Amino acid sequence: KEILEKYHDPFTLRWEGVIGSTHVPSQAEWEQLLTNCSAFLFYGMERFLSHTLLNRLVAMNISKCHLMILLDLVQSKQSYQRVTNSDIHKSCPHIALERPTETAVLLSLAGVHSIIANQWYTTLQENAERLEILSENLLRIGKTTGQTVHILQK
Numbered sequence: 001k002e003i004l005e006k007y008h009d010p011f012t013l014r015w016e017g018v019i020g021s022t023h024v025p026s027q028a029e030w031e032q033l034l035t036n037c038s039a040f041l042f043y044g045m046e047r048f049l050s051h052t053l054l055n056r057l058v059a060m061n062i063s064k065c066h067l068m069i070l071l072d073l074v075q076s077k078q079s080y081q082r083v084t085n086s087d088i089h090k091s092c093p094h095i096a097l098e099r100p101t102e103t104a105v106l107l108s109l110a111g112v113h114s115i116i117a118n119q120w121y122t123t124l125q126e127n128a129e130r131l132e133i134l135s136e137n138l139l140r141i142g143k144t145t146g147q148t149v150h151i152l153q154k
Contacts, residue, residue, distance in 0.1 A: 003131060007139045017041075027053055035060060039067040040112075043131060045079035048072045048117075049098040049106075050086060063111030067145060069134060070103070070117035071127040114145050116152075 004015070017033060018025045025033075030052045034040060042048050048070045049057070087095055096102060104115045116134070118127075130152060137148040 003135050007135055025051070027056060031056065031060060034062050034065065037065050039069075040065055041069045041071070041131075043071045043127065045074050045076060046072065046083045047098045047100075047103070049103050050083050054094060054097060054106075058106060058110060060110050062107070063113075065111065066113045068107055068112045068115045068117075070115065071131055073100070073118045073121045074124050074127055075121060116145065116149060 016037075018029060034057075042051075044051065097106065100117055100119050104117055107115055133152055134148060137143040137151055138145070143151070
């Protein structure tokens with residue numbers, strides 16, 4: 001909410017999305033948001049692909065999406081339990097496709113131009129700091145994604 005307020009003009013006026021505290025997005029909402037965006041931000045718990053249906057994602061055309069930022073891979077006791085219960089019904093290869101590198105490959109094959117994503121598990125605080133750095137550099141300063149990722153790597 002702080003980021004939305006801080007960058008309200010002129011950027012967030014055209015932003016669409018779902019805040020998970022209001023409700024859990026349906027598969028149809030995920031698909032609508034992904035196929036109609038020029039940039040997509042996921043800031044949430046666990047693996048991004050654990051929230052969507054993999055077979056539907058790989059069939060999608062997401063070529064309008066120039067940038068996808070995945071600030072995922074945060075665990076809580078509740079999120080871990082949810083994913084564990086969900087993973088019971090998935091094959092080992094399916095779960096393997098939800099890992100960070102495989103997720104980036106699948107999203108790229110679906111048409112996403114650039115992907116910024118965590119490579120390993122992190123904390124909510126660290127993701128909040130990353131989001132602040134990304135927002136500041138991409139939105140306020142106007143740096144390129146490459147320049148911004150370089151700043152994140154430091």
